[in-house]
Every structure is written in structure tokens, then in C-alpha cells.
Amino acid sequence: MARILVTGSTDGIGLETARTLQAQGHEVAFHARSAERAAGLGGEEVLVGDLASLEQxxxxxxxxxxxxxxxxxxxxxxxxxxxxxxDGIERTFQVNVLAPYVLTALMPRPQRLVYLTSGLESVGVADLADLQYERKPWHGMQAYSDSKLHDVALAFAVARLWPEVYSNAVDPGWIKTKLGGANATDELPIGAATQVWLATGAGDALVTGRYFKWRQQLRPNPAVNDRAYQDGLLRACADLSGVELPL
Known part of the structure; x- marks a missing residue:
């Protein structure tokens, strides 16, 4: 059985993922952004840290x-x-992109990494010159889409640079959660199933540098395969966080 950390696991897809892995017998650590949210998990092992704070x-x-x-x-x-x-960093970028980068760079290297993205990565823009919307007009959904594109690029960059680690990206689908909203079409178990499959390395899940939805490999936005974009994103994250991804 594996020891597994699931970030953002006090509710929604993260909680469903953690509970499913736990039910399979794995040793699961949950993550909450505050002590108050951690308290709702009872006696579970919970790591606390607000991903909107570099210090935390x-x-x-x-x-x-x-x-x-x-x-x-x-x-x-x-x-x-x-x-x-x-930290003076645009919030969507810091939570969705910079935080997983920092955790990846600083934590001991695991066997498997799974980065959640969204189907909206397909309309994301790989604009390394203005990652934080300092110059272009603000558009919240576009900024979110961009961040999810960056997450796929991060997963692919890690897969390329750390060949001993299985690193993949997952679109969970449009799931009925607080984030997905009331009109979402799919239930929580569907949204967690692919992460569980990749986390356990079951069957044909031992692959790397892939993008999945519902355990099916999809073609991501072509930009994520651009090594210059991958390396530029890593450099930007290193500059903003003061943390280098070890090679």
C-alpha cells in the first residue's frame, strides 16, 4: 500500500479522492488550507497550509x-x-500553478505525481510575458484556463526532467462540487476515479507525461509540448518563489 498526499482534500473532488484511496487501504494524508477546515476531518492525518501564501x-x-x-x-x-x-502575486496563478510547483520542488521526490487540470486548458494561452495579467485586461475565466494550461505544462516538464517519476495531468470533468456549480453534469466518483487509478499505479496506469480524462488519454493543448514554454514556466515559477526545481 502507498503513502499518499492529496492537496485540497477537505471537500469536493479532493475529499472523494482521499476517501476512495483510504478505503482501498492506502495511508492517506489530507490537506486543509486552515486549522478550521482541518477540524472538520476529525481524527485524520491533516497537513495545514494556505497555498495562497508562499511562507505557508x-x-x-x-x-x-x-x-x-x-x-x-x-x-x-x-x-x-x-x-x-x-506575496504580491496574482491569486489564481499562485494557488493553481505556483503552489504545486513549490511543493513539487521542495518535497522529497515521490514515485508518482498527479496534477489536476481542466478541459479549459484547451483555450489557455501560454503567455509567459504576462503570466499575472499585469498588462492585459483581466478576465477571470481566461486566467483560470491559462492556469490549467500551465498545470499540464508543469506535469509534462516534470515528466521530462524526472524520468524516474510518473507525472501526469488529469481533467476530472465537470463535476458537481462548489467549484463545478449546480449545473455540472457528473458526480464526484467520476471526478476522482482517474486520480485514484494513477495514484495506485494500477494496471496500465504506470505511464508518464500524459493527459487523461476518465482514464482515457487525450491530446492536450499543443503548447504544453513546447520545451521552451515548459522551461520558461519553470523559470518564472523559480523567480517568483525563490525555489528552484532540482534536476
Whole structure:
């Protein structure tokens, strides 16, 4: 059985993923952004850290220890207005992209990494010159789509640079959660199934540098295969966080 961390696992897809893995007998650590949210999980092992804070994200990485698998599930949706974190970084980019980058770079290298993305990565724009919407007009849904494109690029970059690690990206679908909204078409178990499959390395899940939805491999936005874009994104994340991805 594996030791697995699922970020953003106090509700929604993250909670469903963690509970399913736990039911299979795996040792699962949950993650909450605050002590208040952690308290709702009862006696589970819970790591606490707000991913909108670089200090807390780095502390989370230091406290986490060694895991066989990390599922980077935590994220936020499109914001109505451009908002900055206490680190002076645009919030959507910091939570959805920079935080999983920092955790990946600082935590001991696991056997398997799963990064949650969205089908909206298909309309994301790989604009390394303005990752934080400092110059172009703010558009919350586009910023979200861009962040999900960056997540796929991050997964693919790690797969390329760390060939001993299985690193993949997952679109869970339009799932009935707080983020998905009342009109979403699919139930929680569907949204968690692919992450569970990849996390356990079951059957034909031991692959890397792939993009999946519902356990089917899909073709992502072509931009994610551009090594210059991958490397530029890693460099931007390193510059913003002060943390280099070890090679």
C-alpha cells in the first residue's frame, strides 16, 4: 500500500479522492488550507497550509515528509476581479500553478505525481510575458484556463526532467462540487476515479507525461509540448518563489 498526499482534500473532488484511496487501504494524508477546515476531518492525518501564501506553502512542504504519491488537487476557480496575495502575486496563478510547483520542488521526490487540470486548458494561452495579467485586461475565466494550461505544462516538464517519476495531468470533468456549480453534469466518483487509478499505479496506469480524462488519454493543448514554454514556466515559477526545481 502507498503513502499518499492529496492537496485540497477537505471537500469536493479532493475529499472523494482521499476517501476512495483510504478505503482501498492506502495511508492517506489530507490537506486543509486552515486549522478550521482541518477540524472538520476529525481524527485524520491533516497537513495545514494556505497555498495562497508562499511562507505557508514552503512550511507545508517542509512538514510533509516523504510520500509515494502526491495528488495536486487544490485549486481555485475564475475570479471576478484580479486579486493579489500577500506575496504580491496574482491569486489564481499562485494557488493553481505556483503552489504545486513549490511543493513539487521542495518535497522529497515521490514515485508518482498527479496534477489536476481542466478541459479549459484547451483555450489557455501560454503567455509567459504576462503570466499575472499585469498588462492585459483581466478576465477571470481566461486566467483560470491559462492556469490549467500551465498545470499540464508543469506535469509534462516534470515528466521530462524526472524520468524516474510518473507525472501526469488529469481533467476530472465537470463535476458537481462548489467549484463545478449546480449545473455540472457528473458526480464526484467520476471526478476522482482517474486520480485514484494513477495514484495506485494500477494496471496500465504506470505511464508518464500524459493527459487523461476518465482514464482515457487525450491530446492536450499543443503548447504544453513546447520545451521552451515548459522551461520558461519553470523559470518564472523559480523567480517568483525563490525555489528552484532540482534536476
Amino acid at each position: 506553502t514552503k512550511a507545508l512542504a517542509a512538514a510533509a515528509g516523504k510520500f509515494d504519491v502526491v495528488v495536486h488537487n487544490a485549486g481555485i476557480g475564475g475570479q471576478d476581479e484580479r486579486a493579489m496575495t500577500g
